Amino acid sequence: MDMGDARQIIAKRAASEVKNGMIVNLGIGIPSLVPDYLDASIQVFFQAENGILGMGPTPLENADGNLSNAAGYPVTILPGGSYFDSAIAFGMIRRGCIDVSILGALQVSEQGDLANWIVPGKRVPGVGGAMELAYGAKNLIALMTHCEKDGRPKIVTSCTLPVTTYRCVKKIITEMAVFSISDQLLLEEIMPGYSLNDIRNHTEADFKISPDLKPNR
Amino acid sequence: MSLFNKVTDYPTIKSLFFDGMTLLFGGFGGVGTPPGLIDCLIESGVKVVKLIGNDAGFPWIGIGKFICLERAQSLIASHIGSNPVAGELMTQGKLNVEFSPQGILVERIRSGGVGLNGFLTEIGRGTKLEYDKPIIKIGDKEYMYESPLTGDVSLVFAKKADTFGNLVFDKTARNTNPYVAMASKITIVEAEEIVPMGELNPEEIIVPGIYVKHIVPSKGYNWKWIWEMPDKSSRSAQPAK
Numbered sequence: 097m098d099m100g101d102a103r104q105i106i107a108k109r110a111a112s113e114v115k116n117g118m119i120v121n122l123g124i125g126i127p128s129l130v131p132d133y134l135d136a137s138i139q140v141f142f143q144a145e146n147g148i149l150g151m152g153p154t155p156l157e158n159a160d161g162n163l164s165n166a167a168g169y170p171v172t173i174l175p176g177g178s179y180f181d182s183a184i185a186f187g188m189i190r191r192g193c194i195d196v197s198i199l200g201a202l203q204v205s206e207q208g209d210l211a212n213w214i215v216p217g218k219r220v221p222g223v224g225g226a227m228e229l230a231y232g233a234k235n236l237i238a239l240m241t242h243c244e245k246d247g248r249p250k251i252v253t254s255c256t257l258p259v260t261t262y263r264c265v266k267k268i269i270t271e272m273a274v275f276s277i278s279d280q281l282l283l284e285e286i287m288p289g290y291s292l293n294d295i296r297n298h299t300e301a302d303f304k305i306s307p308d309l310k311p312n313r
Numbered sequence: 314m315s316l317f318n319k320v321t322d323y324p325t326i327k328s329l330f331f332d333g334m335t336l337l338f339g340g341f342g343g344v345g346t347p348p349g350l351i352d353c354l355i356e357s358g359v360k361v362v363k364l365i366g367n368d369a370g371f372p373w374i375g376i377g378k379f380i381c382l383e384r385a386q387s388l389i390a391s392h393i394g395s396n397p398v399a400g401e402l403m404t405q406g407k408l409n410v411e412f413s414p415q416g417i418l419v420e421r422i423r424s425g426g427v428g429l430n431g432f433l434t435e436i437g438r439g440t441k442l443e444y445d446k447p448i449i450k451i452g453d454k455e456y457m458y459e460s461p462l463t464g465d466v467s468l469v470f471a472k473k474a475d476t477f478g479n480l481v482f483d484k485t486a487r488n489t490n491p492y493v494a495m496a497s498k499i500t501i502v503e504a505e506e507i508v509p510m511g512e513l514n515p516e517e518i519i520v521p522g523i524y525v526k527h528i529v530p531s532k533g534y535n536w537k538w539i540w541e542m543p544d545k546s547s548r549s550a551q552p553a554k
Contacts, residue, residue, distance in 0.1 A: 144485070145415065145416075146341045146342070146344070146485045146488055147341075147484075147485045147487055147488055148484075148485060160484065161344075161486075161534060162344065162345075162472070162483040162484040162485060162486040162534075163484040163485055164342070164344055164485055165485075166341070166342070167342070168342040168343070168344065168395070173484075179484050179485065179487060180487070181419075181482075181487050181488060181489070181490070181491050181492070181519075182341070182367070182415070182416065182419040182488045182489045182492070183416070183419050183420060183423055183491075183492060185416065186415060186416020186417075186419065186420075187416070189416060190416060190436070213392075213412075214441075217404065219394075219400070220393055220394070220399075220400040220403060220404070220410075221392055221393070221394030222368070222390065222391055222392025222393050222394055222412050223391060223392060223412050223413075223414055223415075223442060224368075224391050224392040224394075224414075224415050225391070225414065225415040225416060226414075227414040227417075227436050227437055227440070227442070228414050228415065228416045228417070228436055231435075231436050258440065258441045259439075259440055260440065261440070262439060262440075
């Protein structure tokens, strides 16, 4: 499967985790594609850590230079939305006001450890707001392609990359599968086009199979 | 220049910068980083011992332009991913980068700006971001001590300033600016609009003028959206016109 297709499939599946009335924070990368797949009947408030609650879609014209999302793209604000400074933005994050945080990941361990801030010697994006989202959000969903480009699994026994936050990920969505993590890593869904064997062959971590496993949904 | 008229010009600002200073800058991904003051800093030729701000900007936007000149010894920021040059300099050992979680970083600046001595948190505990921060045990829980941050000079971008330095911000260009404004000995504000005292609604003032030393009129901001980003790998990257 093409990387781009995988990203869209992951974003679409992640959109079904967003329920009416939620306060949602989306990370950069695959999570930023999630709003494209939200059902029109769902009303949520997106929080952006650069200081918006109630962030609206990309403006069709007249983009305002002083109004962007956390990745720097122009956005709008919805009725009832507000602007605030960075201290308030993270105050609400740490305090538990965000219902769901959807973050991109580089690796997730079977205990739910998240690694998403640095590949030593290669990429140095930095930790940004991920540690605080992982700490404060009521639910943390990690999105990533199932494997590295060279085929190495990203769902691992123990993270080899520096950890962002330990034991914080509640759900992992890849193009192959959906896992939940509570006491243990549990396979919840097999995505269309893949088999249980595919998942076993491409997952380093040990996992159990949910009694409610949904194959090829 | 008086307490009630802090408006000055860029040449005067240039003379305030000095080698070895610690510099705080407002902004988030370049949005809300005062472009005229950054250019002024670049022209000054000054070397900065420590830069403190949310991120490393882009190579051609925000603090990124200055970082590319290799005149900063160290940087405290939450991420540097939008400025590949900063990453290269870090890897080559030419720029010492301390990462701080984004909201923790702004609270450290706030702590410095409001005369407090830092705070405790469990965020980052057990990770590389613990560095050599003191660990303090209270009851049976362990917390990291986060120290306050202050600077010699703060560079701030505001939508409006009155001549006393009362500040109003605009949308997401506010970000870290209100706290950066409070945390240095000398706070310099670049304002899109400068108005007489009495023009701003006191209820809407975000930063009271007491924190501000100097105000200059903005020549317009230059941050571009990232889809206008030129070749990311190019060190002398300039946005396409």
